[in-house]
Amino acid sequence: MSETGTVSGQELFERIRAIVVEKLGVTADVVTLEASFQEDLGADSLDTVELVMAVEEAFDLQIPDEAAEGLTTVAAVVSYVEANKA
Amino acid sequence: MTADRPVVLVTGASRGIGRAVALAFAAAGHAVAINYAKSADAAEAVVSAVVEGGGMARAFGADISRGADVDALFRDVLAWSGQRLDVLVNNAGITRDGLAVRMSEEAWDEVLDTNLKGAFLCSRAAIRPMMKQRSGCILNISSVVGQDGHVGQANYAASKAGMVGLTVSLAKELGSRNIRVNAIAPGFILSDMTESLDQAARDVLLQRLPLSRFGEPAEVADFCVFLATRAPYVTGQLIRVDGGLHL
Numbered sequence: 001m002s003e004t005g006t007v008s009g010q011e012l013f014e015r016i017r018a019i020v021v022e023k024l025g026v027t028a029d030v031v032t033l034e035a036s037f038q039e040d041l042g043a044d045s046l047d048t049v050e051l052v053m054a055v056e057e058a059f060d061l062q063i064p065d066e067a068a069e070g071l072t073t074v075a076a077v078v079s080y081v082e083a084n085k086a
Numbered sequence: 087m088t089a090d091r092p093v094v095l096v097t098g099a100s101r102g103i104g105r106a107v108a109l110a111f112a113a114a115g116h117a118v119a120i121n122y123a124k125s126a127d128a129a130e131a132v133v134s135a136v137v138e139g140g141g142m143a144r145a146f147g148a149d150i151s152r153g154a155d156v157d158a159l160f161r162d163v164l165a166w167s168g169q170r171l172d173v174l175v176n177n178a179g180i181t182r183d184g185l186a187v188r189m190s191e192e193a194w195d196e197v198l199d200t201n202l203k204g205a206f207l208c209s210r211a212a213i214r215p216m217m218k219q220r221s222g223c224i225l226n227i228s229s230v231v232g233q234d235g236h237v238g239q240a241n242y243a244a245s246k247a248g249m250v251g252l253t254v255s256l257a258k259e260l261g262s263r264n265i266r267v268n269a270i271a272p273g274f275i276l277s278d279m280t281e282s283l284d285q286a287a288r289d290v291l292l293q294r295l296p297l298s299r300f301g302e303p304a305e306v307a308d309f310c311v312f313l314a315t316r317a318p319y320v321t322g323q324l325i326r327v328d329g330g331l332h333l
Contacts, residue, residue, distance in 0.1 A: 044262075046262065050217060
């Protein structure tokens with residue numbers, strides 16, 4: 001849980017969890033840091049693209065394709081946004 | 087802003103089939119974004135015709151064979167429409183006819199860039215708002231030449247056949263988001279392109295048409311409106327609007 005160790009980290013996780021819940025239609029309790037979008041949360045490849053688009057919009061980011069491909073888990077998205085947000 | 091009207095973007099809408107498609111969607115209550123490459127006056131005339139009929143339209147200049155132009159086009163159209171896009175009609179097309187043995191690389195590239203790459207670039211840009219809406223319709227104006235071939239049109243025929251591959255792939259990719267993608271293959275439709283034929287060539291063609299006449303642009307346009315608004319279970323299809331040509 002190192003990514004969410006700070007208050008802002010926890011807030012970030014919760015914002016991202018809310019996006020995942022909305023986009024994938026899952027309940028919040030299954031959206032853990034370790035959860036993989038495709039393996040654990042039932043996302044298909046288009047779902048993950050949509051998720052990345054929603055994260056870009058929510059945090060005013062442009063995520064390049066190479067980076068987007070690596071964003072397969074909730075933790076990866078939290079870390080990425082933490083490192084790249086304005 | 088376009089109020090509560092559904093929004094359609096028609097590329098190459100200043101004349102011919104594109105103009106007719108724009109007018110038909112306007113008559114069906116859509117707000118119409120009229121794209122043109124060079125003919126600003128003709129595009130404004132289409133806007134005026136729509137507005138005089140009580141509709142809503144705006145002209146947007148862009149060379150759709152260029153990615154930067156397409157990005158700017160969609161930014162402007164979506165700003166106008168309040169981020170809504172219900173229908174994209176990939177209609178813009180050019181010809182650079184010539185026998186393949188003498189066809190220049192430029193003639194090939196120009197036609198493929200506008201007709202096929204342009205359709206891809208516009209589709210790619212349209213997918214984002216349509217995915218968010220969980221609905222959308224993309225119509226690719228192909229041609230019977232894409233299936234049947236035509237002497238002197240290797241580039242044009244290849245571009246129009248390519249649009250069919252684009253159509254079926256996008257239909258598979260986007261079906262789960264309720265985005266439908268279909269292609270229409272007009273036959274001989276009265277337009278600048280057919281008017282350049284001489285009388286002898288016309289007579290030969292008419293003999294091959296079971297309906298014994300060329301089509302009207304409005305007959306293609308009305309079918310586009312039908313596919314967009316009344317055919318929710320139709321996707322990934324190529325439909326010929328050709329008067330029975332080659333039966």
